[in-house]
Amino acid sequence: VPGAGQLRRDNRSTLRRTFSWHRLREEVIRGGLFCCALLSVMTTLAIIFVLFTEALFTIPPHTAFFQDVSVREFFLGAQWSPQYDPPHYGIAPLICGTFLITGISGLIGLPAGLLIAIYLSEYSSPRARSLCKPLLEILAGIPTIVYGYFGLSFVTPYVITPLFESLLGVPVQGFNAFSGGIVVGIMIIPMVASLSEDVLRAVPGSLREAGYALGATKFDVSAKIVVPSALSGVIASFLLALSRSIGETMAVAICSGNTPTLTLNPLVGIQTMTTFIVNVMQGEVVAGSTVEKSLYAVALVLFVITLGMNLVSQIILEKYREAYQ
């Protein structure tokens, strides 16, 4: 043992204080691993730094976005046309488009995901469950661009157009918010289902048995006991799913077009915050132009909204976890 000789020489020194290459190696490894863990913090800081320097304030010769465009115009303006002359920088149409997509996807994805979660945790036989779960995982693993293609070549021509144009006589545009919302809704189903199922299954069986003992039906137990006692977890999964549909890009870019519109009509083309960024980046952007800086401002808004929702859902989940331990 390398440390043994030194130990004999100096009895007063504790084992911890003696130098040995082994111990040094241990410390170096520990430090290296700590740096790996710290990298995530650095990433967050880098994101915040990049977004802030381009959007909020920067080193004097350059100007940041909010020094070129007033905060008032950005948040209260009703027109978004950075690439036209004169440019308008009112983010309202993009926010509106984003929430249209999120709203539609939430209306489809959240109830469907919750019902599937209830089915998997309360109703299904173990065999049906072991069959459904991998299939849902496949649904979760399909890239967003594939959903976009599905929306453009199936949902719009074979679902929305026959339903609204042929049946109800309402004109439908080739690119519309509805098809984007539907495919994003399908996309978040597996996420809601698996996250909610986890929290539903964590509800102790004794609560269910108590319900059955009092003569409750399966519906009563599921809807009035299991879901309410896992409510915080379910809400957390909803928030995570919604924040994902806010950040969704390619499916929306393909299905819903690129025209910033301040509208609540889901049958016309819209632009969301994410699709604006991708659309501008597809062309050449002049370095240092206000258009380029507007990307950072939009990304900052996007980042703040999703971060807020994620934080809230984290906090809810954390509280919930403590409740049943």
Place this chain on the structure above:
Amino acid sequence: VSLHGQVYERRLIWRHRLGKLFGWLCRWTTILSLVVLAVLLFTIVRQAWGWLDWGFLTHSNSYKAQNAGIMPALWGSLWAVGLTALMAVPLGVGAAVYLEEYSKPTRLTKFIQLNISNLAGVPSIVYGILGFTVFIRMFGLRDRPEKFVASLGFADITFELPLGRVVLSGACTLTLLSLPVVIIAAQEALRSVPQSIRHAALALGATKWQTIRHQVLPAALPGILTGVILSMSRAIGETAPLAVLGVASQLSFAPGRITGPVDAIQHPVKMLQAPFDQFTVIPLQIYSWISDPKPAFEHVAAAGIVVLLVVLLTLNGTAIFIRQRFQKKIRW
């Protein structure tokens, strides 16, 4: 029968009906979502039928739909994800080992943990913006890319600063994007290794690192590998961050101008040059086909999607295989 009993009877029937209805609703929602999956796959396969052949895999893109191929994008995706795995796995597993094995529940640890969960929820496009600023604009420090030559003795590697739209920039962006997912998966795998294994190793006089290196990591390996493969298959499907980087969607060559495996063995230097070469990936190529106004490209896009899904299926199949095979061997 009293009036009370009658009311109870009626309510009971109603409650049972409601319960049955709800059960049906739950079951049919599940079935419906699986039907949607089937319809999605069917639509794509039907559109791609007859367009997917050997020529599609070996040609590069063309303005004529009949001659269009996916070769540069296929190699570009494999290069990008290969490099991503090379960077994300050591960093991610290292971070997970620190958080699970070394860290004490201090405020800093808690902050790092919260930070990782939040990073996993940051929209991928924000990572794209980050990558764009760092690798393409380099914080505005350099206006024009400058060429550098790194002499390795046996070969010269040329690269530019800022890096530009090359494989390495894409891989770094994807690494930052997939790190949180890798860390969380690796943490779960490490957590599932029973404490007794660690205690046994430590009791025999092993150091902390020896315990981790020889006992904990091998035991957690199947779980870690599964998580890594799943996150890499997500990285393959990522489009938005690479589109924001401005990665080309049309190229006529694979990264490093490698024409095939034989060429790569004959000229290994090309392998070193490839990370600094331009590239495109399968999803971006598909996006450019979808955006093409010519209707025939709809079929080409579908064929590209089939290739993408086959690549993903292969990766996921490997993950499942590893999970099944190694989980049986370990019995605590």
